[in-house]
Amino acid sequence: MPQxxxxxxxxxxxxxxxxxxxxxxxxxxxxPFEKKEHSLSKKDLKFKVWTL
Known part of the structure; x- marks a missing residue:
C-alpha cells in the first residue's frame, strides 16, 4: 500500500x-535501422521483383 x-x-x-x-x-x-541504398535498379538481380 502506498501509505x-x-x-x-x-x-x-x-x-x-x-x-x-x-x-x-x-x-x-x-x-537501429540505418537507411541503406536500394539496389533494385540493377539488372543482375537473382530474384524476381514482385509487384501487385
Missing amino acids: MAPLYWLFLFLFFLSTLLVFFMMNYFIK
Missing part, C-alpha cells in the same frame, strides 16, 4: 523515470 512505504514508491518512481530517460536517449542516439 505504508512512501520512500519505496518514490524510489520506484525515480527508477521508472530514469529507465524511461535511458530508453529515449538510446532511441535518439543509436539508430
Whole structure:
C-alpha cells in the first residue's frame, strides 16, 4: 500500500523515470535501422521483383 512505504514508491518512481530517460536517449542516439541504398535498379538481380 502506498501509505505504508512512501520512500519505496518514490524510489520506484525515480527508477521508472530514469529507465524511461535511458530508453529515449538510446532511441535518439543509436539508430537501429540505418537507411541503406536500394539496389533494385540493377539488372543482375537473382530474384524476381514482385509487384501487385
